[in-house]
Amino acid sequence: MRGSSPEPRAQGKTRSASLNPSPVALLAAGLGFLALLLPWLELKPSRIAVGESFGVWGWPSVWPWVLLTLWFGIALVRGHWRGLLLGMTLLVWGLLVGQGAAALLSNQPESARVSATAGFWLSLLALYVGYFAAYCESRGWAVLSAPLALTVLLLLGVFNLLGPVLEFQSWRNQFATELWRHLSLSSSAVILAIAVGVPLGVFAASSTRYGWVLGAMGFLQTIPSLALFGLLLPLLAGVSQAMHLEVALALLGVGVFAFRWLWALSGGLAVLLVLPLGLLALAIAGVWLNNLLGPDPLRIALLAPLQESGIRGIGAAPAVLALTLYALLPVVLNVYTGLRSVPEAVKDAGRGMGMSPAQLFWRVELPLALPLMLEGIRGAALLTIGITTVAALIGAGGLGYFVLRGAEGGAPDMVLLGAVPIIALALLVDLALRFAGGLLRRRVGT
Amino acid sequence: MIRFKSIVMRYGGFEALKGVSLEVPEGQLVTLLGPSGCGKTTLLRTVNRLIEPTEGTVFIGDRDVRGLDEVELRRGIGYVIQSIGLFPHMSVLENVVVVPRLLGWKKEKRETRAREMLALVGLEPPTFAGRYPRELSGGQAQRVGLARALAADPPVLLMDEPFGAVDPPTRERLQDEFQKLQSELRKTVLFVTHDLDEAVKISDRICLMSLGQVEQYDTPEALLRSPRTSFVQGFLGPSRTLLRLSRIPLSRLLEPPDGHHPSATIQHSVSAREAFSSLLANGLRSLGVTDDVGLLIGVVRLETLLAAASEEEP
Ligand SMILES: Nc1ncnc2c1ncn2[C@@H]1O[C@H](COP(=O)(O)OP(=O)(O)O)[C@@H](O)[C@H]1O
Ligand SMILES: [Mg+2]
Numbered sequence: 001m002r003g004s005s006p007e008p009r010a011q012g013k014t015r016s017a018s019l020n021p022s023p024v025a026l027l028a029a030g031l032g033f034l035a036l037l038l039p040w041l042e043l044k045p046s047r048i049a050v051g052e053s054f055g056v057w058g059w060p061s062v063w064p065w066v067l068l069t070l071w072f073g074i075a076l077v078r079g080h081w082r083g084l085l086l087g088m089t090l091l092v093w094g095l096l097v098g099q100g101a102a103a104l105l106s107n108q109p110e111s112a113r114v115s116a117t118a119g120f121w122l123s124l125l126a127l128y129v130g131y132f133a134a135y136c137e138s139r140g141w142a143v144l145s146a147p148l149a150l151t152v153l154l155l156l157g158v159f160n161l162l163g164p165v166l167e168f169q170s171w172r173n174q175f176a177t178e179l180w181r182h183l184s185l186s187s188s189a190v191i192l193a194i195a196v197g198v199p200l201g202v203f204a205a206s207s208t209r210y211g212w213v214l215g216a217m218g219f220l221q222t223i224p225s226l227a228l229f230g231l232l233l234p235l236l237a238g239v240s241q242a243m244h245l246e247v248a249l250a251l252l253g254v255g256v257f258a259f260r261w262l263w264a265l266s267g268g269l270a271v272l273l274v275l276p277l278g279l280l281a282l283a284i285a286g287v288w289l290n291n292l293l294g295p296d297p298l299r300i301a302l303l304a305p306l307q308e309s310g311i312r313g314i315g316a317a318p319a320v321l322a323l324t325l326y327a328l329l330p331v332v333l334n335v336y337t338g339l340r341s342v343p344e345a346v347k348d349a350g351r352g353m354g355m356s357p358a359q360l361f362w363r364v365e366l367p368l369a370l371p372l373m374l375e376g377i378r379g380a381a382l383l384t385i386g387i388t389t390v391a392a393l394i395g396a397g398g399l400g401y402f403v404l405r406g407a408e409g410g411a412p413d414m415v416l417l418g419a420v421p422i423i424a425l426a427l428l429v430d431l432a433l434r435f436a437g438g439l440l441r442r443r444v445g446t
Numbered sequence: 447m448i449r450f451k452s453i454v455m456r457y458g459g460f461e462a463l464k465g466v467s468l469e470v471p472e473g474q475l476v477t478l479l480g481p482s483g484c485g486k487t488t489l490l491r492t493v494n495r496l497i498e499p500t501e502g503t504v505f506i507g508d509r510d511v512r513g514l515d516e517v518e519l520r521r522g523i524g525y526v527i528q529s530i531g532l533f534p535h536m537s538v539l540e541n542v543v544v545v546p547r548l549l550g551w552k553k554e555k556r557e558t559r560a561r562e563m564l565a566l567v568g569l570e571p572p573t574f575a576g577r578y579p580r581e582l583s584g585g586q587a588q589r590v591g592l593a594r595a596l597a598a599d600p601p602v603l604l605m606d607e608p609f610g611a612v613d614p615p616t617r618e619r620l621q622d623e624f625q626k627l628q629s630e631l632r633k634t635v636l637f638v639t640h641d642l643d644e645a646v647k648i649s650d651r652i653c654l655m656s657l658g659q660v661e662q663y664d665t666p667e668a669l670l671r672s673p674r675t676s677f678v679q680g681f682l683g684p685s686r687t688l689l690r691l692s693r694i695p696l697s698r699l700l701e702p703p704d705g706h707h708p709s710a711t712i713q714h715s716v717s718a719r720e721a722f723s724s725l726l727a728n729g730l731r732s733l734g735v736t737d738d739v740g741l742l743i744g745v746v747r748l749e750t751l752l753a754a755a756s757e758e759e760p
Contacts, residue, residue, distance in 0.1 A: 343529070343531070345527060345529035345530065345531040346531045346532075346533060346534070347531075348496070348527060348531055349525065349527060349530070349531025349532070349533075350531070350533070350544075351496060351520070352494055352496055352520055352523075352525035352527070352604075353520060353521070353525055353544055353545050353548070353594075354517050354518070354519075354520035354521030354522075354545060354548055355517075355544075355548065356517050359548070364533055367535045368534065368535055443535070
């Protein structure tokens with residue numbers, strides 16, 4: 001409606017037309033060609049044995065030739081056609097993989113496994129790059145052809161003979177649970193990071209004296225995740241055995257009041273004393289939030305040590321706590337930057353026209369900082385989805401469970417069963433939040 | 447009326463204002479003029495308490511501004527700044543109604559008022575009401591800034607180099623229009639500028655400042671005729687005579703037509719300065735003067751202009 005004027009849009013069109021052939025599409029096609037030279041599938045007598053590799057030209061089929069032609073097409077055409085061809089390429093690619101796996105597995109014992117190797121992954125990368133090229137050129141219906149092709153392939157079950165899919169089938173129930181855990185762990189952490197990080201960012205931006213907040217967040221980020229778990233484990237274990245839930249809650253209540261009083265006395269002292277309480281609050285809130293959102297039941301045991309309520313040295317408590325601490329930096333930093341980037345003149349005009357500080361914040365500063373804040377939340381979400389993988393190490397579960405088990409057992413297909421959904425999840429969340437950010441940006445007009 | 451009483455502003459050891467006393471009469475336009483850094487903005491911002499002076503008192507009417515709630519005070523004062531400070535996430539209409547909204551006006555009344563204001567500053571409401579600040583030219587944005595400041599009909603306007611950021615032709619047009627507007631609205635205006643031409647053109651009185659002090663506070667004519675200190679003389683510079691001509695309406699120097707057909711003509715509504723430039727540009731000694739419809743109503747001669755420029759007023 002109130003988008004950009006027609007002029008720049010027309011300009012954009014001529015620019016993309018002069019980019020024919022587009023370098024990104026050329027790169028995609030190049031990767032596609034290269035992939036055709038490499039082995040695609042590996043046949044192994046069992047899921048952990050070493051196997052033998054096969055290329056696409058080995059089995060008698062026209063699909064490799066079709067694929068070759070399609071990659072040529074993608075490099076040469078442009079606009080909607082590229083999107084459409086990409087969908088077809090994806091379809092042919094999937095059929096080829098399915099056919100190859102079936103051919104390799106015929107006359108093999110039950111325990112035999114087919115896994116994807118270099119050529120498969122490289123052509124997948126080529127498709128991804130190609131999709132990016134098509135997406136840059138046209139946002140119309142043609143872009144939908146690739147997701148559509150993928151859906152068709154999944155419905156046809158062409159990947160059903162591949163190792164990771166077989167792994168999935170034997171772990172189906174556990175997969176659903178771990179996926180759910182992964183989602184609940186990461187969303188709990190992101191929600192808490194927003195709840196804590198936005199006020200912290202506002203605080204940090206409110207005066208140049210509070211720059212140390214950003215420094216502290218940056219320091220947290222530099223601690224390796226395993227080291228952080230290692231630090232939290234004994235701390236939480238000790239506290240959760242010794243402290244009763246009602247004592248913890250009472251302490252937190254007292255802390256809130258004491259903080260205001262201490263803050264007036266000495267800011268540094270207040271922060272030092274309240275920091276451990278804050279961590280305790282985060283641990284409790286994290287576990288409960290995670291249990292509310294996830295598959296594990298919520299337990300609140302009053303008059304009992306914290307561990308009866310699920311707050312322990314291992315499991316969800318240290319996991320959500322550590323993830324929250326990591327997610328804080330992107331949130332705080334972007335809230336800070338967003339608020340700081342509101343032009344001084346705009347704030348001056350608002351004040352000069354008689355806005356109270358609260359009105360200035362809610363009506364001017366916050367709306368203008370919102371797109372950047374959302375960027376921060378996107379960063380935090382992506383980061384968290386990635387490092388939640390490590391949570392499996394301390395018994396909190398999540399998709400990292402498969403990565404860990406697969407790595408221990410030398411079963412690469414099982415590693416993939418964990419890793420591929422994590423990547424897909426990150427891409428999906430990224431896309432959704434980018435989209436939301438785009439809408440917001442158009443509204444705010446920055 | 448705005449009255450400053452011995453305003454001192456110190457930043458650490460630095461005195462930005464060194465005891466400024468000044469009175470802006472009701473309904474008049476007073477400019478604070480002076481080189482950059484002389485304290486104009488600082489003085490202006492003490493009026494709506496964006497700056498609290500170290501010493502001294504500011505009165506609006508006969509009330510000490512410190513006795514008023516600062517938010518209420520500001521809502522009653524129009525405020526226009528050089529960088530405009532339009533809210534980028536609000537449409538032109540929403541920008542204009544900010545103060546009426548803060549004052550709790552009804553939506554309908556607000557929007558009617560906003561449309562009136564836009565029309566007043568020369569922006570057709572149907573075209574501009576729905577636009578966003580990024581879709582405006584510098585001149586248009588500055589008009590919106592003015593409409594926004596006028597929206598709640600405040601008796602006092604504070605303007606800090608409001609036309610400083612636009613190109614010279616646009617600036618002159620904005621000055622002309624603002625002058626016309628002010629002659630109807632008769633607000634009490636405190637106007638900051640470092641542009642001598644602008645100050646001479648639009649002011650009822652000029653307060654020339656230097657290093658946090660008032661050098662001379664006078665009507666433009668008096669300032670140009672008799673600079674009181676050497677700083678003032680230096681600031682006005684050699685074009686002082688020419689500037690005096692710009693305060694004299696051409697109609698005052700008109701002589702009846704002398705029968706000759708003039709080789710060039712000029713509109714009667716311009717200033718004597720423009721007539722003088724036209725004479726120089728055309729290499730003539732006299733010009734025909736026409737009325738609004740182009741009828742010859744008299745002539746103006748070079749001698750008259752020169753005499754007017756050097757004349758001591760009685
Ligand atoms: N917040 C501040 N801290 C220190 N010095 C300031 C501050 N604001 C203004 N000044 C100084 O006060 C003097 C007057 O500033 P200002 O009123 O903005 O000048 P003008 O508007 O006439 O250009 C300048 O020398 C400026 O450096
Ligand atoms: Mg200034």
